[in-house]
Amino acid sequence: MGILSHAAFLARLEARAHELAALRSRGRRVVACVSGHAPHELVRAAGAIPVRLLAGGQPAETRGERWLRSDACAVCLSTVANLDPAGPADTFHAQVDAFLSVNACDLLRRMPESLNRYLQLPVFELYLPRGSEALPSRLAAFRRELARVAAEVAAFAGTAFDPERLGREIAAANQVRRRLREFDAGRRADRPEVSLSDILNLVALAGVLEPEAMFKLLSATGERPEPRTGSRPRPRLMLCGSEIAWQDRWLVELLEERADIVTDLLDTASLWFAEDCVPRRFEADCPEQGDPLDALARHYYSFPTAVWRRPSDAVFALARQRAAEARVDGVVLKTLLYCDPWSFESARLKAALERPFLHIDGTYSSENREQLRTRVEAFLEEL
Amino acid sequence: MTGLPAPRQAGLSACGPAPAGWQDPPAARVDFDEWAGLFEAVPGELVERYRYYRRDQLASGGLRPWSTYLFPPQSFAVYGARHLARLRFDNSLAALRLWGFVQSESERLFRARQLGRRVVATMGDLGALPVLVNSFPELVAFYPDCTWWTPFAMESTVLLDAAAREGIGEATCFSRAALGAFAKHAYFPDPDLVIASSGASCDDFAGVEQLAAGHARSVLWLEEPLRRDCGASCTQGTARPGVSRTAGGVPYEPAARELLVREYERALGRLEERAGRRIGEDELRAGIRRANTVRALARRVRELAYADAALPALETMLVEFGCLHGYSDFEEWQDILEQLVATGAARRDRGERVRPPDALRVGWVSPPADPLFLVHVEDRGARVVASEYVINQALEPIDETKPPLEAVAESFLAASLIGSSRARAATVIAEARRNRAEGFIISGILGGSHCAMETRLIADSVREELGLPVLDFDVPPPAREINRQLATRIDAFLEVVRERRG
Numbered sequence: 001m002g003i004l005s006h007a008a009f010l011a012r013l014e015a016r017a018h019e020l021a022a023l024r025s026r027g028r029r030v031v032a033c034v035s036g037h038a039p040h041e042l043v044r045a046a047g048a049i050p051v052r053l054l055a056g057g058q059p060a061e062t063r064g065e066r067w068l069r070s071d072a073c074a075v076c077l078s079t080v081a082n083l084d085p086a087g088p089a090d091t092f093h094a095q096v097d098a099f100l101s102v103n104a105c106d107l108l109r110r111m112p113e114s115l116n117r118y119l120q121l122p123v124f125e126l127y128l129p130r131g132s133e134a135l136p137s138r139l140a141a142f143r144r145e146l147a148r149v150a151a152e153v154a155a156f157a158g159t160a161f162d163p164e165r166l167g168r169e170i171a172a173a174n175q176v177r178r179r180l181r182e183f184d185a186g187r188r189a190d191r192p193e194v195s196l197s198d199i200l201n202l203v204a205l206a207g208v209l210e211p212e213a214m215f216k217l218l219s220a221t222g223e224r225p226e227p228r229t230g231s232r233p234r235p236r237l238m239l240c241g242s243e244i245a246w247q248d249r250w251l252v253e254l255l256e257e258r259a260d261i262v263t264d265l266l267d268t269a270s271l272w273f274a275e276d277c278v279p280r281r282f283e284a285d286c287p288e289q290g291d292p293l294d295a296l297a298r299h300y301y302s303f304p305t306a307v308w309r310r311p312s313d314a315v316f317a318l319a320r321q322r323a324a325e326a327r328v329d330g331v332v333l334k335t336l337l338y339c340d341p342w343s344f345e346s347a348r349l350k351a352a353l354e355r356p357f358l359h360i361d362g363t364y365s366s367e368n369r370e371q372l373r374t375r376v377e378a379f380l381e382e383l
Numbered sequence: 384m385t386g387l388p389a390p391r392q393a394g395l396s397a398c399g400p401a402p403a404g405w406q407d408p409p410a411a412r413v414d415f416d417e418w419a420g421l422f423e424a425v426p427g428e429l430v431e432r433y434r435y436y437r438r439d440q441l442a443s444g445g446l447r448p449w450s451t452y453l454f455p456p457q458s459f460a461v462y463g464a465r466h467l468a469r470l471r472f473d474n475s476l477a478a479l480r481l482w483g484f485v486q487s488e489s490e491r492l493f494r495a496r497q498l499g500r501r502v503v504a505t506m507g508d509l510g511a512l513p514v515l516v517n518s519f520p521e522l523v524a525f526y527p528d529c530t531w532w533t534p535f536a537m538e539s540t541v542l543l544d545a546a547a548r549e550g551i552g553e554a555t556c557f558s559r560a561a562l563g564a565f566a567k568h569a570y571f572p573d574p575d576l577v578i579a580s581s582g583a584s585c586d587d588f589a590g591v592e593q594l595a596a597g598h599a600r601s602v603l604w605l606e607e608p609l610r611r612d613c614g615a616s617c618t619q620g621t622a623r624p625g626v627s628r629t630a631g632g633v634p635y636e637p638a639a640r641e642l643l644v645r646e647y648e649r650a651l652g653r654l655e656e657r658a659g660r661r662i663g664e665d666e667l668r669a670g671i672r673r674a675n676t677v678r679a680l681a682r683r684v685r686e687l688a689y690a691d692a693a694l695p696a697l698e699t700m701l702v703e704f705g706c707l708h709g710y711s712d713f714e715e716w717q718d719i720l721e722q723l724v725a726t727g728a729a730r731r732d733r734g735e736r737v738r739p740p741d742a743l744r745v746g747w748v749s750p751p752a753d754p755l756f757l758v759h760v761e762d763r764g765a766r767v768v769a770s771e772y773v774i775n776q777a778l779e780p781i782d783e784t785k786p787p788l789e790a791v792a793e794s795f796l797a798a799s800l801i802g803s804s805r806a807r808a809a810t811v812i813a814e815a816r817r818n819r820a821e822g823f824i825i826s827g828i829l830g831g832s833h834c835a836m837e838t839r840l841i842a843d844s845v846r847e848e849l850g851l852p853v854l855d856f857d858v859p860p861p862a863r864e865i866n867r868q869l870a871t872r873i874d875a876f877l878e879v880v881r882e883r884r885g
Contacts, residue, residue, distance in 0.1 A: 069827075071554065072835040103609070106586040110836035113803055117840060127609040129642075130582045130589065137645035138606060144638055310581040310604050312593055338830055340555065344590035347550030348597075 003183065003194060003221050006249065009201040012217075013246070016051075016208050017091035023049060024095060029157045032096040034079055034243070035104040036267035036304050037128055039146065039296055040207075041173050043100065045166035046150045047159030050100070052207030053093065054268060055082050056245025058364040063087060067118045068111075073338045074363045075243055076107045084119055092208075098122040098156060100149070103130070104267075105308050105341050122156065124149050132309035134301050143297035150293075167292040172211035177273035179218045180206065184270050187262050188326045196239060196252055196261035199269045204246055206272075234258065235383035238323055240265035240349065241334040241342050248364055251334055254373060258380050263326035265319055271304035308341035315345075316352040323353050330356040330383045332376075337363050356382055402429055405476055407726060410735040412471040412695055412761065415456055421474055422455040429453065433480055435491050435712045438520075439498045449494065452487040453479060459486040463537045469863065471758050473698045473737060477722040484719055485701055488525070488710045489571060495523045495711065496572045501657045504571075504599070505708070506561070506592050507580035508607060510777030511795040513708035515651060515788075516578075518670030521658040524708045527561040527595065528588065530570060534560050534861040535753045542567070543860070549594050554830035556587035557752045557858075565598040574599060576657050578650055582607030583801040586832040603653050605646045607795075608639040610802040627793075630780040633806075635796040643792035651788070667787035673713050674706075675781050680720035681706045682778055687727030689768045689818050692736040694727045696757040696767035700750060703770070706777035738766040743822065743880050746815040746851075748807075748841055749773055749834065751826040752858045756873075759865055760824065763877050768818035771811035773799040773833075804837040808844035815849060822880035824873075825855035852879050 004012075020030055031048045033040075043050035056078050063084070064077025082093045099121050103109035112123035126149050129138040154161040180202060186194035206214045239261045244252065245268075255261055264270050307315045323331070331353050335342045343361060350357040358379040360372060404426040413421060434440070434450040456467050464486060472478060496502055500523045505512040509528065516524035534542050534557065545563030547553070564570035577599040579592040584607050596602045612634055626634045655661050681702050688699040702720065709716035730736070738761060746769035751757060757767065776798035782790045799807050815823070823845045827834035834857075842853040854876035856869055865873075 067839060069835045069838055071830050076836070103583065106584070106589075106832035107836055109583065109609070110804065110833065113805065113840060114836065117805075117843075125609070125611060127583065127611070129606045129608075131604055131606040133604065135645070137642055141608070141638060141642045308586070308589070310579070310589060310593060311596060311602075338554065338832075338835065340586035340590050340830075340832060344551050344555075344594065348594070 003198040004201045004205075006197065006201065009205065010246075012205055013092060013208065016205075017095060020049065020051070020095040021091075024097070027158070029097040030095045031098045031100050031124070031153060031156075032083070032093075033100040033102065034075060035102040035108060036272045037102045037104055037300055037306070038100050038126070039300050041166060041169035042146055042150050042296060043153055044169045044210075045163070046153035046161045047157035048098075048153050049210075051092075051096070052204075053079065053082070053096070054204065054207075054243055054245045055079075055090070055093065056248045056364050057082070058366065059088075061364045067114050071338050073105075073107055073242070074336045075245070075339075076111045078245070078364065080111065080114055080119070083115060083121060096121070098124065098153075100124045100126060100153070102126045102128055104128075104306065105339070107338075124152050124156075128300065130308065130310050132311060132314055134298070139297055139301055142301055143293060146293055146297055146300075163292055166296065169211070170292055170295060172215070176206055176211050176214050176218070179215060180270075180273040183218070183221075184273070187260070190233070192260045192262055195256055196264060196269060197249065197256060199264075200244055200249065200252065200266075203269055203272050234260050235329045235380055236260055236262045236327055238263045238265070238319070238326065238328045238331045238353075239269075239334065240319065240331065242336040242339040244268045244334070245364070250366070250369060251332075251360065251372070251376070254376055255332060255380075258377070259330075259383070263322045263328060265305075265307075265315065265322070267304045267306065271306075274304065306341075307345055312341075312345065316348065319349060320352055323355065328353075328355060330358070330379065332379070333357070333359045335359070335361045337361055402432070402476065405429060407475045410693070410730045410737045411474050412737060413474045414471055415460070415468040417474070418456045418472050418479070422479065425453065425476070425479070429476070433483075433715075435484070435487070435715045436494060436498060438714060439500070443498075449490075452483040452491075454483050454487075456482070459483075463539070465538045465863075466536045466753075466755065469755060469758075470697065471695075471762070473695050475723075475726045477719065477726040478694075478698050480719050481698060481701060481723060484712075484715065485705075485710055491711050492523070492525055492571045501575040502572045503654070503657065504574035504577045505580075506577060506595070507584060507588055508605070508776075508795065509774045509798070510707050510779075511791050512578055512580070512605075512650060514670050514674045514781065514791050515647065515667065516654060517673070517708070517713055518667045519654060519658045519662060521660075522654060523711055525571060525711045526707050527564060527571065527574075528558055529704065529707070530561040530564045531556070531558040531752055532754070533564070533570065535755075538861050538863055540861060542570070546591075551590060551594065553860075555590075556585065556828050556831040556834075558588050559591055561588075562591045562595050565595040568598070575601070576653060577602045578605060578653070579603070580605045580607050583609035585800060587830070601653075603650060605650060606642065607798070607801055608642045610635050610639060610796050610798070610806075612802050612806050629793050629797045630782045631778075631794075631797055633775075633779070633797040633802075635793070639796055640789065640792045643795060644788045647788045647792055664787060668783065671781050671783055671787060671790060673717070675783065677709060677713060677717050677720060678706050678778055678780060680717065680724055683724045684720065684727065685770075685778075687724065687731060689770075689814065691727070691731040692738045692740070692742065692766055693730040694723070695737050696747070696761055696770075697754055698723070699767070700754070700757065700770070700772060703772055703774065703778065704750075707774065739764075742766040743877055744768040744818060744820050745877075745880070746770065746811055746820040746823045746845070747772075748811055748823065748825040749827055752828065753861070753865075755865055756826060756858065759870065760873060760877070763874060765822075765877055765880070768820050769811050769814035771799065771807055773807075775799040775807075775810055800833055804840035805844065807837065808841045808848075811841075812845060812848050815845075815851075820849070820851060821883065822851050822876065823849075823853045824876070825853060827855060827857050829857045852876065852883070
């Protein structure tokens with residue numbers, strides 16, 4: 001089972017780093033981001049190369065305390081450290097020319113100031129209103145933000161923002177999203193053909209590859225793997241919570257040893273390419289007609305459905321719907337320490353889903369893994 | 384029913400003569416017992432004179448006996464504010480009024496409900512919305528956010544424990560006490576409307592608001608825009624063309640103001656629903672003038688405290704937070720501030736100081752949830768000469784020449800938390816320069832989202848621009864006293880500051 005092994009995934013990342021180095025040698029600029037709400041289509045249409053970086057790692061998390069307090073979340077700590085040019089050699093992060101921030105939480109909203117001050121990294125701030133109600137004034141404000149960022153990135157890249165290209169980039173990104181949704185459907189089978197690890201790898205690659213290359217990769221992967229046979233049905237899980245970094249897959253692997261993670265609420269997995277299940281407002285994919293900037297504003301205002309939006313009720317409606325559709329037996333919430341948006345909602349999520357519930361809160365540290373293994377195994381036995 | 388006139392009408396306001404039968408003792412900080420002794424000398428006539436919701440009561444035919452608030456400290460301690468026994472207070476009558484007024488706010492809100500006023504909880508924006516709410520005589524605004532002081536005042540974790548049961552545990556801002564208060568339905572009346580602001584602000588309180596919404600009858604969510612105060616790339620560090628400035632000089636983008644105006648229009652609509660009528664522009668303008676008067680008085684108190692050492696740090700912080708919503712009675716609060724300003728000015732003119740002239744001058748960033756820290760630092764021979772208590776927006780003058788909603792929106796764009804740490808640092812550094820600060824204290828909260836990201840940035844700005852030593856620490860959970868380790872750190876820091884004087 002498995003579409004793309006973790007080793008193959010890491011190798012592809014490494015290869016992409018070399019591609020980026022070559023592109024930079026020809027004058028192209030690479031703009032990094034962390035959030036799933038960062039509009040890669042816009043960055044491409046502005047002439048730069050977007051990459052979504054979520055390397056993580058405990059050593060980087062520890063190094064990050066040089067610039068941020070230890071009660072910043074692991075994503076912020078490790079991102080700042082990984083982008084430090086004086087830090088340990090990292091082929092991928094060494095290619096970053098600038099950072100595009102989206103306020104997916106207060107920490108991520110504030111992180112660019114530290115990147116800029118301490119690492120002298122140019123930053124672009126995209127402000128996405130936190131209010132989940134897509135009022136016309138808020139949408140208009142967000143559209144202005146997108147236009148401003150497009151102009152700034154284009155100036156940085158030495159090009160002009162191309163609205164027509166934006167339309168093409170939206171279409172290309174949608175192709176990737178659709179293909180990912182097809183793969184993801186395999187997770188909900190009685191005997192799932194696709195794992196969350198697969199999806200995490202594919203979404204991570206979609207965050208760093210050009211859409212054409214990603215689509216080619218998905219097409220080459222093409223045929224779904226053979227359904228698992230001969231084994232007893234395993235517990236069906238939903239995994240929710242904070243971003244899962246490239247090198248922080250231990251919990252997913254642990255769960256998948258004995259269970260199937262048949263759905264999720266992760267913006268590093270299916271939330272990134274999903275339709276909004278709440279019956280309101282906009283189409284799932286960016287409309288590929290009309291004003292592309294307007295379409296982009298509408299799309300990213302509502303997707304991925306996010307727990308940090310206020311009110312956050314849409315997340316719970318989506319969670320209930322997914323849990324029912326995927327016939328989920330139990331729910332695992334994995335939060336990073338100090339990830340307030342997810343941690344605070346733990347009790348509410350548990351109440352909303354009315355299923356056995358396990359909340360694991362931690363950092364990238366591996367110190368207490370054996371204890372956590374015991375907790376996970378006890379939880380799975382209960383199912 | 385005594386039927387006494389309002390203080391200002393009786394010539395008892397701060398700018399007038401000292402109240403009959405009372406003479407402030409020489410300026411000093413006094414402890415709980417001394418305060419009790421001092422109170423015994425306060426004539427009963429004065430106790431009767433100072434009342435809240437005076438206008439409502441006169442309109443109803445006379446003053447009601449429950450509306451007094453000038454009580455001895457034991458009264459508040461008996462009702463749970465145990466921490467008062469460990470603090471030190473300014474010994475003026477104005478300060479006694481201030482303490483009584485602050486401590487009686489919860490009672491006041493329940494009385495407001497009895498008087499038929501609708502209670503509106505404004506959450507998260509810290510300063511702007513009450514200007515609109517209090518323009519309606521039928522409504523009264525308050526900040527559940529300020530419940531964050533309560534666990535410390537009561538030396539109790541009851542509210543924090545209640546918040547934990549709701550889903551917000553330790554390692555989070557103490558503002559989670561507000562969630563506990565919502566859950567317990569006892570610390571303030573269940574609001575008729577909650578206006579919850581979120582956006583470019585801290586995650587902790589956004590989470591508190593979200594969970595508190597589950598206990599509220601009616602919630603309106605408002606967006607707080609980001610104030611981008613640098614150019615296309617922060618490396619350029621310059622404001623873009625088209626940038627406007629607040630009345631206090633803070634640069635902002637007009638688009639942010641426009642977004643906020645649209646949000647305030649929604650809020651106003653809901654307030655009109657609650658009041659059962661439309662509001663006129665004149666009423667909004669009157670509300671703005673009232674807020675401006677209070678803000679100007681608060682700025683004056685800060686000057687008297689920070690530049691002239693005429694008032695202590697603790698009362699000054701309470702005054703600054705009074706700008707948020709006037710502790711639920713703007714008119715009486717204004718009268719108290721006028722008396723406090725007159726007290727401080729008289730002390731300054733007489734050359735009287737509440738702190739010694741050679742006290743170490745420190746700047747303070749972020750309000751200490753436990754007020755004992757301000758007392759401790761003053762007890763150790765220092766005084767506060769500059770502060771940034773994350774409510775810069777509540778001190779900002781509101782432009783009275785602009786359309787009301789635009790003016791209030793513009794004033795909010797001076798807010799501490801919607802901008803960069805660099806801007807926050809710049810505000811307090813400017814004040815520290817004026818008042819010749821010699822060191823800086825940053826009091827944070829473990830797990831507070833902005834504390835985690837801002838502390839290093841602000842500390843480094845202070846070090847680079849002023850070359851001053853900085854102490855940063857996290858305020859521990861409610862306790863009877865400051866723990867030894869922290870007290871030693873503060874003492875060592877002040878020793879370093881003292882040594883630098885040479």
